[in-house]
Amino acid sequence: MVTSALTQITYSQWNQSDAQIGSAKLVSPMNGVFTFPYDSTTYYFTFANSNPVDFKLYVQPVNYNNFAATYFAAPYFSFTKSWFYLDSTLPISISTNSGPYFYETLQLQGVEGLLSYNVQTHPIDLAHPIVSEPAPINFNSSYGLYFWEIFFYIPYLVAERYLINRKYNDSLSWYGYIFSSKGYRSTDGQLDTTSTGEVRYWNVVPLQEDDSWNTAIPPTTDANLIGMNDPMVFKLTIFLRNVNALIEQGDDYYRQLQREKLARAKICYLQAERLLGQKPQINVNSSWRNPTLGDESNAPSADVPEATSNLLQAFIGYVAGEYGNFKPPYNEELLSYWDKLEQRFYNLRHNLSLQGQPLSLPTYATPVSPMELQMRQNMGNGPGGNTVLPIPLNSQYRFVALLEKARTAVNSVTQFGSELLSLLEKNDNESLTLLLQEQQQKITELTEGIQDINTAMQKDTLTGLEEAEKSAAARAEFYHALIKNGLSTEENASINEQKEAADQIQIAGVYYLTAAAANLAPNIFGTSFGGIQWGAMFAATGLTFQLQSQALQSTANVNSMSASYDRRSQEWSQQEKNAQGEVAQLGAQIAAAKQSIAMSEKQSALYAQELKNQKAVHQQQITRFTGLTLYGWLVSRLSSLYYQLYSATLPLCLATKQALYDELGNPLNANYFAAPAWDNLYKGLLAGQGLQLELQRMENAYLEQNRRGLEIQRSVSLNDLIVSGDPLKTFSSVVAEAYQSPNISTLPVNGVSLKYNSTVEALLVILEISDLDLESACNSNDRKGRFATISVTLPTLLGPYQTVDATLNMGTTTVALSRGLDDPGIFVLDFNDPRYLPFEGLPVTSGLLTLSFYQANPATTTPPAPPGRQWALVQNLVDVIYQMRYTLKDN
Structure with a gap:
């Protein structure tokens, strides 16, 4: 929705490929609010007669890396506020500009900078677009879940993972991104305070701002929805998880049974105790007689209550009006923390173990060999590895019994490792299968396209053959008509005229001879000057031969013309036969081309069906239960179980080592299990084999050194x-x-x-x-x-x-x-x-x-x-x- 002072706006919709996908004219209603249709393919809008002419209104970010703090900023577009601004009636922004800001903060300041309180309170979003002043992110907006995930769930889940892996300092550090009992300090070292001057202990805005319980619980069993609706639930959870982490860290120190570690355990317990404060005194009413239903049914009921009963009824009415029929239950889990700490302090003061057994500790702990430390450091166990071995079990069993139990546990670790490797292979094979299927689909699509082009080419060839066949048939018909019609009238007239000319020449020769003969006769009458013409006869004879030659030439021309016409008729007959042959040949080629086209079309249909089958198989492959998703879950789940089993097996192996040391009394045996068998870079594979090797070495040492004495x-x-x-x-x-x-x-x-x-x-x-x-x-x-x-x-x-x-x-x-x-x-x-x-x-x-x-x-x-x-x-x-x-x- 856009508010404008204009009466109408002509706009165009464009997709990400700069192709226009729509255009319309909007007429403003009375309130001046224009409503633009929008779908997921719309990338930006343009407006007719805009200033500047290339003005664009982007509804999706143009460039992630260079995206400005707000969509409505240069260089993407600019406009004058007097005629174009957003509708201020929208209650909640449906978009956010925080993504690029978060990304830039993470790149420049790291995780600590991204999860800081300043990022959550920095004005980066336009809460009401008509207002030029930006606003901080809103945890109740459409992107609220996104903000909850970044600033609450990610630190919480990382801290929980560290806590499971017994990396307590890292766990408390990540919990510190949510809650800090020491408060948070600014860059100048001063404690951050709220607007009321109180120290800020919470690092997530909803948790810091909410300081009271909601009167009603939302109608859902989803703990996440309940917590986001009432952040006090999350606050109590994080507080107790911090206390629990401190107690678990103290217990971890306590189990090491060293005087220095006991002092550290006491410090952890003191920190947890100070967080909890003084234990609340809860007075439980013990006046309930717990009568049976039979006793109550037989007991007489007083129609008129006594005065004390009136007071009691009044008090019950007051309590019911305040809390309902039942008072809020007290948190037994929370109260158990005080009892747990009290028990820990009692054991520390009375020199008892965590289980309450008497302790007899040496003044100084057994020093660790520098060579052993170097071996642990060199071997490593992946990123974030710990060179400190876990605490062995406090066992009363002999070495032989522990060795058998340890081997059983190590065999389970080895089996888990083999199963994990098998699942990893299946997961990779499934991924490879899907990749090959996708590639095969692309190849089939390309092949189908090539086949379609080939079919089109064959159809064009068929069209050419059909046209050639028509041309050949026309030539055959043309030559057949020529042969059938013979010589034309003009050609016959020409031949006849040639013959008649030859006849005329012969007749002329006769006359010439007759004239010559006449010239030989003497003149009887008349006057004569010359006498007889003796050459006339010879001239007439020569002329006669000349005329005969011309007559023969005319006859020869007639014969030549007739022969030429005959030869032409023969050539026409041959051309007719050739054209008829071409027609037959082209007919065969056309039939073959039609068969080839039919085969090509069937091949295209085959490729289409094959592609359809491949897509169906691929769809089945990605949607089946035993698919890539299941293998991914199995790998993740088994990896977690595998590490937990390894973590549970290693203390048993160390207890076996301790039993060997106790029974043989040889300090040289302390170098067993010096190098960690777990390697995070390779998901701990072959960890069981490494433990099995150490157990075998210990057994060899036991068999060799266990003398009777x-x-x-x-x-x-x-x-x-x-x-x-x-x-x-x-x-x-x-x-x-x-x-x-x-x-x-x-x-x-x-x-x-x-x-x-x-x-x-x-x-x-x-x-x-x-x-x-x-x-x-x-x-x-x-x-x-x-x-x-x-x-x-x-x-x-x-x-x-x-x-x-x-x-x-x-x-x-x-x-x-x-x-x-x-x-x-x-x-x-x-x-x-x-x-x-x-x-x-x-x-x-x-x-x-x-x-x-x-x-x-x-x-x-x-x-x-x-x-x-x-x-x-x-x-x-x-x-x-x-x-x-x-x-x-x-x-």
Whole structure:
């Protein structure tokens, strides 16, 4: 629609090829608004008597790279505003000028410049074309979805992908294009603020401008439509995703079980906690009696409610008027973040793992070999690769068991890789097939065109042959008519006149001879001057011969003319025969040409049918379910699953490596899986084969280096240790001493000390392993010792079917003791168990072995309380005997 002061406008429509596709004259109605018809083929309009004469109104951009900030600008056209301007009654612009501006910003300033807040607020669109001032982009316009995709969905999806791939810093960086808890700063370092002076935390205009929830939810289940209708939904989602990313990053640091990483994990948790703020207090009404329907139906109903009931009813009416029949439900997912952070902080403060197990961490993490780092860097794994290996699984299984599980997982990775390669080949083959079909269609179209031209040429040839046949038939008829008519009247008259002339010449000769004879007679009468003429006879004779010659010449001419006419008649007969032959020959050629044309037309029909069949096959190829689209989806989906399977398998392989290191104790084995097997440039193909190679290398090392070593079993009596250290003490006396001074450890004697914890009512028997000097057994000072198992025997009085309620702890391992007779803390002691036995692999040189007896409290008088269930057991306990089985292997 165009508003103009003119009363009529004559316009023309043009397509992109500068071909006119329409022209008409419009007469302006009363409001001066002209309505121009428009379709997708219209490229621009021209107007009669325009100034300038080449004035064009483009409705599509002329040149993408050189397209101006607005369609209505030089050099495409110019006009005077007094007579031509756009209709200002249109509420929303159906076009946008942002594309070229976005493209230029992306080229000059990159992604950060394109996704900046200034781009969204920069005046680049004409919101109301009658107004000369441009306006910022409108997220509610016809291009609103386009703007949402650029400024919200793209950063969100990229951040989510980075989060799935455990690249948390990159994920938080992309989330920062939408939300930043620190606010956004301008180029001069100052915090950006809103018009009200508040710090701007949101980088998307609709999210920044919307600060309240809508009163009604749109009637749809599409979360995207709900979010765009009420941006508060998106704001809460992005906020929680930021919190979740910080928690996941902290968990990733936590799982690495290094002191430095635990400090980083705490920082991440603190950031998430500060984002969440103080946990809201939600008081849940617990007065509901939960009656049955039968009870309620039998309960009498009061006709007149009491005064308190009136107040209650009034309050219920107030609440119903404010919120409806039900109050808004609280967000359980949001509340779970506070609980999760509280649990993380508790585990950090109490030196527990992420799963709540006790930790015993070295002061410094194991350094990584520079050679290993160099190998990772050189191998790489494609753009954005990470040289840091993932965290191995925290497994309790032995190397042999883990190796089997790892091989099974690696075989799955290999199978996925093979399937992905097969799908890639099928996808490429499908693309190649479609390309060949399209090319074959073009070739068939060209061949069909050539065949059409050939058919046209043959038809032209047939036309020429038919014309030649007509000409030959006309010649035959002409010669036949000549032969049939013979000599013409003039020719017969000429011959007859020649014959008559010859006869006249002969008659003249007779007269000449007669005259000569007459001259020979003498003159009898009259006067004579000469006498007889003797030469007259000879002259007459000569003249006679001359006349005979002329007569013969005339006869010869007649004969020659007759012969010439006969020869001409023969030639005409021959020409007639030749013309008749040409007619027959041309007839045969015409018949052949007609057959050739018929064949050519059938060939054209064949090409047309072949092209139709090819298009049908191509249409079936591109629309069938098992087509290129499906293969593309399968490749994308399987690639994602393939990487996830690889990511799940690699920690299992690293756990196998860690088990090998724990069992062999050889630091040289740490170079396994140093180079990443995944290569993004080639979609991770052959990653399974690379993992399989490393597993085979580890198995070879295990078979080569897993030597038996010295297997030693030692009995350790705590009573003997105490007596040897202080002959005046026994185990029983030390137990009594511990009860005399609750919550205070007794003085260690040969590494043995006891403590009664009155808070938990438990007796703790502590043994310092280093004082046992286990590595010196068999004079083996250069071997490294590791426990195989530890069992406990309790020499005490036990009643019938009485069990022991105690635990044995060392490091992060704790077992429960129930029998008290060579009790290893497990049901069945099986050295072929796929899992490590309790205390297996722990060093024999250090550590505290703590035996805890629960419910071992004595009887008290203030307040009066009976003794604990195991008080008698502890009082009768005279010793604690440990059966320690361990190995000594060459270091």
